[in-house]
Amino acid sequence: xxxxxxxxxxxxxxxxxxxxxxxxxxxxxxxxxxxxxxxxxxxxxxxxxxxxxxxxxxxxxxxxxxxxxxxxxxxxxxxxxxxxxxxxxxxxxxxxxxxxxxxxxxxxxxxxxxxxxxxxxxxxxxxxxxxxxxxxxxxxxxxxxxxxxxxxxxxxxxxxxxxxxxxxxxxxxxxxxxxxxxxxxxxxxxxxxxxxxxxxxxxxxxxxxxxxxxxxxxxxxxxxxxxxxxxxxxxxxxxxxxxxxxxxxxxxxxxxxxxxxxxxxxxxxxxxxxxxxxxxxxxxxxxxxxxxxxxxxxxxxxxxxxxxxxxxxxxxxxxxxxxxxxxxxxxxxxxxxxxxxxxxxxxxxxxxxxxxxxxxxxxxxxxxxxxxxxxxxxxxxxxxxxxxxxxxxxxxxxxxxxxxxxxxxxxxxxxxxxxxxxxxxxxxxxxxxxxxxxxxxxxxxxxxxxxxxxxxxxxxxxxxxxxxxxxxxxxxxxxxxxxxxxxxxxxxxxxxxxxxxxxxxxxxxxxxxxxxxxxxxxxxxxxxxxxxxxxxxxxxxxxxxxxxxxxxxxxxxxxxxxxxxxxxxxxxxxxxxxxxxxxxxxxxxxxxxxxxxxxxxxxxxxxxxxxxxxxxxxxxxxxxxxxxxxxxxxxxxxxxxxxxxxxxxxxxxxxxxxxxxxxxxxxxxxxxxxxxxxxxxxxxxxxxxxxxxxxxxxxxxxxxxxxxxxxxxxxxxxxxxxxxxxxxxxxxxxxxxxxxxxxxxxxxxxxxxxxxxxxxxxxxxxxxxxxxxxxxxxxxxxxxxxxxxxxxxxxxxxxxxxxxxxxxxxxxxxxxxxxxxxxxxxxxxx
Ligand SMILES: Cc1ncc(C[n+]2csc(CCOP(=O)(O)OP(=O)(O)O)c2C)c(N)n1
Ligand SMILES: [Mg+2]
Numbered sequence: 165x166x167x168x169x170x171x172x173x174x175x176x177x178x179x180x181x182x183x184x185x186x187x188x189x190x191x192x193x194x195x196x197x198x199x200x201x202x203x204x205x206x207x208x209x210x211x212x213x214x215x216x217x218x219x220x221x222x223x224x225x226x227x228x229x230x231x232x233x234x235x236x237x238x239x240x241x242x243x244x245x246x247x248x249x250x251x252x253x254x255x256x257x258x259x260x261x262x263x264x265x266x267x268x269x270x271x272x273x274x275x276x277x278x279x280x281x282x283x284x285x286x287x288x289x290x291x292x293x294x295x296x297x298x299x300x301x302x303x304x305x306x307x308x309x310x311x312x313x314x315x316x317x318x319x320x321x322x323x324x325x326x327x328x329x330x331x332x333x334x335x336x337x338x339x340x341x342x343x344x345x346x347x348x349x350x351x352x353x354x355x356x357x358x359x360x361x362x363x364x365x366x367x368x369x370x371x372x373x374x375x376x377x378x379x380x381x382x383x384x385x386x387x388x389x390x391x392x393x394x395x396x397x398x399x400x401x402x403x404x405x406x407x408x409x410x411x412x413x414x415x416x417x418x419x420x421x422x423x424x425x426x427x428x429x430x431x432x433x434x435x436x437x438x439x440x441x442x443x444x445x446x447x448x449x450x451x452x453x454x455x456x457x458x459x460x461x462x463x464x465x466x467x468x469x470x471x472x473x474x475x476x477x478x479x480x481x482x483x484x485x486x487x488x489x490x491x492x493x494x495x496x497x498x499x500x501x502x503x504x505x506x507x508x509x510x511x512x513x514x515x516x517x518x519x520x521x522x523x524x525x526x527x528x529x530x531x532x533x534x535x536x537x538x539x540x541x542x543x544x545x546x547x548x549x550x551x552x553x554x555x556x557x558x559x560x561x562x563x564x565x566x567x568x569x570x571x572x573x574x575x576x577x578x579x580x581x582x583x584x585x586x587x588x589x590x591x592x593x594x595x596x597x598x599x600x601x602x603x604x605x606x607x608x609x610x611x612x613x614x615x616x617x618x619x620x621x622x623x624x625x626x627x628x629x630x631x632x633x634x635x636x637x638x639x640x641x642x643x644x645x646x647x648x649x650x651x652x653x654x655x656x657x658x659x660x661x662x663x664x665x666x667x668x669x670x671x672x673x674x675x676x677x678x679x680x681x682x683x684x685x686x687x688x689x690x691x692x693x694x695x696x697x698x699x700x701x702x703x704x705x706x707x708x709x710x711x712x713x714x715x716x717x718x719x720x721x722x723x724x725x726x727x728x729x730x731x732x733x734x735x736x737x738x739x740x741x742x743x744x745x746x747x748x749x750x751x752x753x754x755x756x757x758x759x760x761x762x763x764x765x766x767x768x769x770x771x772x773x774x775x776x777x778x779x780x781x782x783x784x785x786x787x788x789x790x791x792x793x794x795x796x797x798x799x800x801x802x803x804x805x806x807x808x809x810x811x812x813x814x815x816x817x818x819x820x821x822x823x824x825x826x827x828x829x830x831x832x833x834x835x836x837x838x839x840x841x842x843x844x845x846x847x848x849x850x851x852x853x854x855x856x857x858x859x860x861x862x863x864x865x866x867x868x869x870x871x872x873x874x875x876x877x878x879x880x881x882x883x884x885x886x887x888x889x890x891x892x893x894x895x896x897x898x899x900x901x902x903x904x905x906x907x908x909x910x911x912x913x914x915x916x917x918x919x920x921x922x923x924x925x926x927x928x929x930x931x932x933x934x935x936x937x938x939x940x941x942x943x944x945x946x947x948x949x950x951x952x953x954x955x956x957x958x959x960x961x962x963x964x965x966x967x968x969x970x971x972x973x974x975x976x977x978x979x980x981x982x983x984x985x986x987x988x989x990x991x992x993x994x
Contacts, residue, residue: 195518202510202520203529205445209238209503210533212262215272216477218541219279219297223481227545227588228279231481232298234261236442236474237400239502242266243448244368244398247456251361253729254320255334256370257327258298259400263370267318269302272537276544283630285762287547291322292762294631299323303764304728309639309820311730313358321728322761324752327405328371328378332718332749335384336725336733338367338395342463343681343731347707350678359730366460367725369397374405377413380717380749385467387718389426389434394459396466400442402473407488420469428464436466442473443505472500552591555623559594560584562619563601566612572604579604595623634763635797641820643799643897648815648848651807651839662806663832665839666696669810670734672843673817674704677732680817683710684719684736684772693738694774694832696806716745723769724754732817733769740775740826741785747794754822755797768820770813771798774827776868776919777964781956784829784964786867789924791824792895799823799849800895802866805831807839808893811847818846828868850897852904858888861913861978864904864929866892869919869969876974883975884989885982895925898932905937912944913981919952919968926951945985950977 216233223231234241237259245266248254254263264270274288281293290301301322306312321333344351345363371381376399388395399419403410411417420439428434436458440451448470455466474497478485486494498504513520560580567576583589583597598620605613636642674680682697688711691698701709712719716737723735737743743750750771757767778784792800799821803809809827816823839845855870856877865873870891880887888907892899908914914933916926926949933939934947950969957967964970969977976993983990 195515199518199520203525205242206503206506206510206521206526207529207533208242208262208266209506210530211272211537212238212241212265213503214534214537215261215275218537219276220477220481222276222279222541228297229281230296231279232258232296232479233477234259234298235476236402236497236502238262239445239506240398240400240440240442240448240470240473243445243452244370244396246449247366247396247452248318248368249365250318251315251359251365252318252368253337253365253725254300254318254368254370255330255337255725256300256320256368257323257330257372257375258325259372260300260323260370261298263368264300264320267320269318269320270300272540273544273547276541277548280545280548282544282548284551285764287544289764291760291764292630294760294762295323296325299325299760301761301764303761305639305764305766307763309637309641309763309766311358314729315358315361321725322757322765324756324760326748326752327375328380329749329752330369331371331378331380331384332721333724333728333753334367334369334395334397334721335387335391335393335718336722336727337729338388338393338465338725339391339722340726340729340731341365341367342391342393343707343726345463347678347705353678355679355730363394363463364460365729366394366396366456369395371397371399372405373399373401373403373410373419374408374413376419377405380721383715383718384721385423385426385435387713387715387722388465390713392433392463393465394463396456396459396468398468398470400473401469401471402442402475403493404475404479404485404488406479407485418469420467423467426467433464436464438466438468440468440470442470443500443502445502445506445509474500474502476501549588552589552594555591555594556583556589559598559619562612562616563598566601566605566610566616569610569612570605570608572608575604576601591623591627595620598623634758634761636799637758637766637819637821638763639766639820641818643815643819643821643823643849644900646815646818646846646848648811648851649841649844649846651811651837651845652841653837654840658838659835660838661833662836663694663696663698665806665836665842666810666827666832667691667698667700668842669813670697671700671703673813674700674708676843677817679730680732680734681708681710681726682734682736682772683712683722685712685714685738687711687736692736694829696827696832716742717749720746720749720754720769720771723771724749724757724767727767727769727822728757728765734772734813735769737771737773739783739829740773740787741782743771743773743791743824744787746771747791750798750824751794755795757797757822759797766820767822768816769822770816771822771824772813772827773824774829776826776829777968778829779961779964780959784957784968786919786952787924788826788895788918788920789926789928792925792928795824796896797822799897801825801847801849801893802895803847803893804828804867804870804891805834805836807836807845808847810842811845812849812894814843815846815849826867828871830868830871847893849894850900851894852890852892852899854888854903854907855891856887856889858886858911860886860911861888861915861981862890862904862907862911863887863915863917863974863978864890864892864933865917866895867918869917872969872971873917873974876971876978879971879975880978883979885978887978892929895928898929899937902937904933905939905942908933908939908942912942913985914939914943914945914947915950915978915981916948917950917969917974917977919957921954922949922951924951945981948977948981950974 241262
């Protein structure tokens with residue numbers, strides 16, 4: 165189905181004979197291949213349309229859950245796909261089935277497998293049934309989680325459902341081309357050959373007209389205009405966002421008019437803005453050819469506002485568009501249906517007697533398309549159901565056999581009958597019946613019952629791979645496979661500010677890894693607000709260490725997109741408090757990349773930020789509970805000093821997983837021992853450190869608060885209390901080897917302290933320790949937590965003292981626990 169036709173739009177012009185010179189060239193053009201190309205496009209448009217029509221039926225008859233289709237957008241997408249080359253990337257949304265079909269990265273069978281949620285990745289390669297239909301992706305990793313050669317295929321980053329959620333990542337995908345083009349040392353490395361041909365790749369973005377209202381759209385468009393990166397942005401403008409019309413969405417009711425100020429001029433860089441119509445084949449082809457050439461060759465971002473697009477079946481399978489579109493609009497949509505218009509154009513085409521086709525041929529192509537789609541759908545359904553049928557046959561015989569000799573036989577067979585009568589049963593129906601039958605037999609003991617129980621367990625276990633694998637990397641570069649290396653210290657003890665250790669470590673890594681980039685607000689010229697990147701831009705250049713605008717969401721997007729193209733970005737968010745501007749993209753996009761593709765894509769982005777104690781409501785937050793709950797799928801490191809932080813960066817740079825490192829804000833000017841093996845030592849994740857041994861109570865904490873807990877150890881010792889200090893070091897993964905419970909086995913008391921709100925990260929830790937580690941067996945006192953006040957921290961040192969756990973609070977909390985269990989030794993203080 166692939167379309168390859170160079171100079172296609174020029175050809176159209178030539179055939180129309182718009183100038184004398186062109187007329188003369190006309191003869192040299194092969195009309196036959198042009199004609200075949202147009203007919204192939206027509207057939208593809210029909211195939212895609214039939215898939216939409218039949219897709220809707222599959223949902224309405226209950227075989228698929230939900231459908232959202234690309235009908236009405238076929239022609240524009242065919243024009244776009246003509247310009248899509250190997251190595252290019254798409255970052256789009258649920259209307260793009262025709263692009264995916266045209267670039268040969270989706271078959272009609274796969275499209276239906278997606279609708280049915282087929283869990284076999286070979287059959288449903290977009291997401292192995294994890295995402296609803298209409299969410300597309302290519303397989304960019306091999307079965308071991310290693311990069312394929314992305315220059316040998318056309319690539320699509322994996323779609324997400326939040327509207328405009330594709331935008332931040334798009335910026336990074338396009339920026340990668342610029343990074344590769346401007347850094348020859350990098351683009352000529354062997355590794356880079358899998359990702360680039362000197363930065364000639366284009367990133368294609370698509371979005372609906374209404375979703376341009378979202379903040380990430382504007383932020384991304386501005387960032388791409390500032391950076392001048394090869395981004396080709398298509399807006400499919402059908403005039404509605406579900407039912408809300410364009411006039412409620414966009415200033416002047418037109419995205420190209422609203423963005424007109426971004427149009428580049430002779431002396432100012434900006435966008436090249438194109439306007440075209442979704443039903444005008446010739447103009448669409450000409451527009452895309454021009455626009456993509458500009459982006460590819462000159463790295464000018466372009467916007468293509470595709471107007472007069474329609475949606476013949478309405479928004480999705482939930483509801484009909486008759487509810488909100490006027491009669492006139494609905495009639496217009498019929499008249500200006502892009503396939504009907506394409507047909508008219510083909511039939512009226514006449515270049516000096518050369519015609520493309522007649523009505524009968526086109527009707528036949530349409531009929532062929534219909535038959536092919538129906539056949540593909542049937543094949544897909546058969547494959548989907550045959551697996552479950554096999555499981556059903558197996559279960560039926562197990563249940564029948566279990567029923568024999570059971571006192572509950574009549575009830576068991578009744579359950580089986582209900583299952584057998586279920587129309588198109590799914591796994592849930594099978595398991596539901598099996599588990600009910602097992603419960604019916606709860607008082608019996610027989611081998612047949614055991615066989616049933618074993619079947620249930622086996623089926624649940626195998627569902628892990630189907631529905632729950634790949635939340636984290638399963639490749640050889642997974643975090644847990646990276647061996648730790650301790651920092652080494654020489655004879656002479658050298659003490660340095662924490663920031664120097666970080667800086668020198670980044671320097672060593674930048675030296676080693678040409679694909680490493682570090683960027684963020686103030687990260688470039690001044691070397692970071694805390695000087696932890698001091699001098700690195702001078703040394704490594706503006707392409708490796710650079711400033712960005714103040715736009716956290718797209719800083720993360722830059723990181724995601726570049727990480728998907730083989731680069732190793734460290735994206736800096738200036739303060740932890742401002743991570744909230746990026747939490748949506750981190751949570752919805754970055755944290756789900758591996759999971760939503762079942763290991764088909766990865767984005768090993770490291771997000772670096774600094775947080776915890778400083779001053780004022782928005783410079784001292786520590787909302788770790790929110791972060792860990794939003795970012796499952798990422799690793800979260802909370803080092804207590806900069807040597808630890810550097811150790812985490814070194815581990816993460818060897819791994820292929822996304823992670824967040826929260827540097828302790830008050831640690832940049834604190835003296836630390838300077839390791840000799842800078843850039844080499846690596847900290848293991850999920851391994852708490854027992855920093856001080858003790859016997860009376862296990863005190864668990866992390867980050868800046870840990871340092872305060874350490875200060876509390878001395879006054880506690882003076883009170884006769886010996887605490888065992890445990891730094892958890894990473895919140896995700898959390899204490900893999902249950903070091904905390906091992907400590908409590910000795911002390912029998914537990915206190916967890918941090919500076920999040922109550923029941924935030926302390927609630928998470930308590931659950932892990934009590935429920936997962938079953939620590940309660942070893943406790944002689946109730947487990948306790950100590951966290952900050954539930955309001956944001958007040959400004960100033962007194963604000964800090966009264967908002968967050970301070971040394972006195974910690975000492976007294978530990979004392980109170982001891983006093984409760986031994987009041988004669990530790991009489992109450994108050
Ligand atoms: C952040 C977010 N808000 C709301 C939705 C629900 N939603 C899904 S599609 C849609 C309308 C999008 O319209 P448009 O961008 O014009 O695309 P179209 O469907 O018309 O192609 C809405 C509101 C969503 N998916 N994500
Ligand atoms: Mg729309």
